[in-house]
Amino acid sequence: MTITSSHNDKLKEIRKLARRRTREDASRFVAEGEDLVAAAASAGWSPLVLLAAAGSGLDGDEVEGSLLASVSALGSGTRQLAVYGSRWSAPAGPLCVALWGVRDPGNVGAVLRCALAFGASSVALGPGCADPFGPKAVRASMGAIFQVPVARVSSLDGLPGERLALVGGAGQALSGPADGELTIVVGAEREGLAEEVVAACDRVAHIPILSESLNAATAAAIALYELTRGVLADA
Ligand SMILES: C[S@@+](CC[C@H](N)C(=O)[O-])C[C@H]1O[C@@H](n2cnc3c(N)ncnc32)[C@H](O)[C@@H]1O
DSSP states (O other), rough: OOOOOTHHHHHHHHHTTTTTHHHHHEEEEEEHHHHHHHHHHHHOOOOOOEEEEETTTTHHHHHHHHHHHTTSSSOOOOSSEEEEEEOOOOOOOSSSEEEEOOHHHHHHHHHHHHHHTTSSSEEEEEHHHHHHHSHHHHHHHTTTTGOEEEOOSSSSSTOOSSEEOOOTOOSSEOOSOOOSEEEEEBBTTHHHHHHHHHHHHHEEOOOOOOOOOOHHHHHHHHHHHHHHHTSSTTT
């Protein structure tokens, strides 16, 4: 039977999961759109709730199209939407990306996407980072949230291998490939990495550029490229 009431319990839950606090308390999150639902399935994730727009022919409990669109946190007129259980891992090597104070969910998602592309072992989120299970981060990850282990950390202790702080204009020019276990530490959009975080790292490196700085996700992508150059399958 098609869901036609906005008071339906599944729709109510999805609306509530737009809030970070609810996601954290419930350890559940929403993925919007058939591409993400397919990415989850191919990574072996089963949805706890699966909804599809009536008449779309997609799997899931049928919901009146405009009603489904109304619970979308992204306002993208999604045709399929699913709820999953959040999974947190421990930070793993040999190549980990740690984000410190990266508040933009689009950047967090983009880093997950790059981590998957370059074969990083995990992404660790330090204090002040956006929720990787938020709707914008999940969308920006393009499904990588279902494949890359994500860890929550409160200090640099326990991050795998040598800790390499990425700081514009400081330390040596970054050059790869990585020699042994390594964690790349990337800082906040405005403030960059705090002095004490840099001091707690083993090494500092920069990506040589002509302007002041790169976007955090772009810096992570270039660093991952450089550190895996010649190591990935095409080499
Ligand atoms: C937008 S930048 C922060 C800019 C900030 N005003 C600063 O001075 O650090 C965000 C993060 O991206 C990384 N990043 C940006 N440009 C970089 C570069 N040229 N070399 C290495 N890391 C860079 C750093 O980790 C930085 O903390």
